[in-house]
Amino acid sequence: MGGAVTINAFGQYNEINALIAMSAYTTFEDVVIDNLKYFKVPKFICTIEKPIFKLALEANFGVDKVNKMNPITQIQNSNNRPILLIASSKDTNVPADNTKKLYSVSKNADLWIRDSWEHFIVKDCILIKVADDKEYCDKILGF
Structure with a gap:
């Protein structure tokens, strides 16, 4: 969720x-459906579940917040500030297609x-050896 939160903050604050x-997702409902698919939930259930899940989010947080405070929308508020999007090709938590979609709408x-x-x-998933x-x-660092 860190990548998504970071994109939302970036879209709201020009001081960044x-x-x-x-590994950022496009919307919260998309990442939930991606995970359902990963666990082999039948496609027709995923198709039905996505709008139901979005309605539940809107009921809890409001339509405006759900539709505007998501990475796919907020990344478009870059105002020509530089962006580096990173993903793993075989990520099972947040598929790389999410990052590719974010890239396709970003400037x-x-x-x-x-x-x-x-x-x-990070190589071999050893977080204590990032260096x-x-x-x-x-x-x-090149970015």
């Missing part, structure tokens, strides 16, 4: 000069889809 978002964005299986993107992942560090 740049954005790096990793001034760079995209890196790492050939990896893990949500956390040893030269490719990852070069990409972040």
